[in-house]
Amino acid sequence: MSSAIAIRGSGLAWDVDYQPVTDSSREIQRTWAQKRNYLQGSASDWLPLLEAAIRSIKDDCTIADWDGSGAIPVSIQTIGLTAKIVETLFTMLPRDTPAPDLIPEAEGEICISWSVDAGRLFSLSVGAHGKINFAGQLGKEGGIHAWQPIDATSRSTLEESLQDITRYVEKLYASTKARRAA
Amino acid sequence: MPRRKDKNKNARLETSVCRSQSLSDTQVWEICAAHFDLFAPTPAIGRGVGPASVVFDVDLGFDADGKPYPEHANIIGWYDSIDTPDDELKHY
Numbered sequence: 478m479s480s481a482i483a484i485r486g487s488g489l490a491w492d493v494d495y496q497p498v499t500d501s502s503r504e505i506q507r508t509w510a511q512k513r514n515y516l517q518g519s520a521s522d523w524l525p526l527l528e529a530a531i532r533s534i535k536d537d538c539t540i541a542d543w544d545g546s547g548a549i550p551v552s553i554q555t556i557g558l559t560a561k562i563v564e565t566l567f568t569m570l571p572r573d574t575p576a577p578d579l580i581p582e583a584e585g586e587i588c589i590s591w592s593v594d595a596g597r598l599f600s601l602s603v604g605a606h607g608k609i610n611f612a613g614q615l616g617k618e619g620g621i622h623a624w625q626p627i628d629a630t631s632r633s634t635l636e637e638s639l640q641d642i643t644r645y646v647e648k649l650y651a652s653t654k655a656r657r658a659a
Numbered sequence: 660m661p662r663r664k665d666k667n668k669n670a671r672l673e674t675s676v677c678r679s680q681s682l683s684d685t686q687v688w689e690i691c692a693a694h695f696d697l698f699a700p701t702p703a704i705g706r707g708v709g710p711a712s713v714v715f716d717v718d719l720g721f722d723a724d725g726k727p728y729p730e731h732a733n734i735i736g737w738y739d740s741i742d743t744p745d746d747e748l749k750h751y
Contacts, residue, residue: 537701540700542699542700543700544699545695545696545698545699545700546662546675546698546699547662547666582660582749583662584662584745584746584749586746600750602746602749602750604746606746610746610747610749610750611750612750612751622750622751623750624747624750
C-alpha cells in the first residue's frame, strides 16, 4: 500500500492530488476524513447528534400511523440506509458544513435537509426504493429537483452515488463562506 | 409535506393547517387535543406557526374547508402529475 500525506499549515492533510487505489488506502482516507470532520465538542461535531436523531426516528416512527394521519412506517432498511448516507456525507462534506435536520416523512421516508435562508436550502429524501429524491434552492444559481439511483452495496458505491449531493450542499454554503472570508 | 386524502392517487395533494391568527395559545392546543392527539399514538409536543404570505409567495393557496373544525384549512395548488410517483412529486 502506498499513501501520501503532506504536512500543511498546522496539521497533517492528505495530498489533494492523492487518489487511493487499494481498499485499505481508501479505508484509511475515509477514517482520516471522518476524524478531520469530527471536531469533538465543536459546532462541526454533528455526527453523534444525527445518530441520536436516527435512534429517535427508530423509536417513534416505525409503527403504522405514527403521525396520527395515516403515515407509513419508516422501515428499518430506510433507517439503516439513512444512517449510512449521513455517515458518508459527513466524511465527504467540508468540515465546517452545518448539521442537517433529519425529518421523518409520512411516506415512510426520511428527509435530510440543510437550510441557510429562504432562498438557499437543500433536502433529499431517503426511502427503501433504491433511489434518492432531492430538491434545492441554491440562491443565484437557481433551483434543482431530481432523483437518482443510490447504490449502498459498498462504501465506494455509496460515495459515488452521493457525489452530486455533496456538490449541491457545498454550493449551498459557498456564498456564506465567501462573505465570511471578505 | 402534502398528501392525498385516503392515499388515493386521484385525490388532490393538500396540507392540513389550522388558521390560528384569532386564537389564543390555549385554544390552539385545545383544537390539537380534540382533533389530533385523540388519533395519534402520542400527543403533539410542538407546532409550527407561519404567516399565510409564505404560502401565497410560492403560488400556493388555501381551501378553508372548515372541517372538522371551523379554523381548519388545506394548503392546495401543489404541483401534481398522474405519471409521477408521489415520492418524486414532493421535491418539485
